Amino acid sequence: MTLAAVALVGLAAGILAGLFGVGGGILFVPTLALGLGLTQLHAEASSLLAILPTALVGTWRQRHYGNVDLKAAAVVGIASILGVEGGVIVAEALPESVLRRLFGVLLIATAGQIVWRSRRGS
C-alpha cells in the first residue's frame, strides 16, 4: 500500500472509530500490519503511539462537556500501568503467528459486541 493510501485508511479508521465509539487501536493495528507490512508486535506497539493524538483530543473535548470523572480515570489509568507491563511481557513472549491470530479473534469479538450493543440500543 502506498503511504498516501495508508494515511487515507488512518482517516477512515478515525471516522469509523468516531461513528461507532470504538477505539482507533482496533483499526490501527490491522492497518499497520496489513497495509504497511509491520510485524504484529511492531503494529501493536506503534498503534499505542498512534492512539495518543485521538485520545488526547477526545479527552479534551469530553472534559469540556463535563463527562470525565477525573478521579476515577486517574485510578484506572495509574493501576493500568502495572497491567500494561504484564501485557507487554506476554505479547513479546508469544510467537508472532499466535499474537496475530489472537488479534483476529479480538476483532471478531468486537464485531459481535457492536452488533449486540446496537440491538440493545434500538
Next chain:
Amino acid sequence: MPCAPCDLLGLSHPRKHPNHSKPLGMVAPKLVGIGLVAGFFGALFGVGGGIVIVPLLLLLAFDQRRASATSLAAILVSSIAGAATYALHGEVKPGAAALVGLPAVAGVLLGAALQQRIPVHRLTIGFAILLTGVGARLLV
C-alpha cells in the same frame, strides 16, 4: 450479560442509580481491578483498552456517556505507558504511527459529527462484517 472478568472482580450486580456522590474510596478497589485488566489487554493487543473499561464502568453504575469519557482519559495514561515500554524495547515505529494516528484525529472529529446526522445503526452490520473480514484475514 455473562461476563467472566466482571465476576472475578465482584462487579456482577449493577446498581440502578448513578453513584456520582459515592465516595471514591468505596469503588477505588474495583477501579484498580479495571485498570489492571484493561492495561494488560490494551498492551497485549495494542489497543486502548476501552473495550474492557467501558462495560466494567457501566457495571459500576456509570452512565454510557460518562463511562466512555472516563475510559478515554484512562486510556491516555495506559497508552502512554504501553507506547513508552514498547519504545524502550525498540518496537515502536514512530513514522508509521504518525502516518495513521494524525489523519485519524480529523477522522474521529468527522465521525463524531456525522454520528448526530446519519442513522448509524443501519451501518452497524456493515462495520461488523468489515471487522469480521479483517479478523478472518488475520486468523489464516
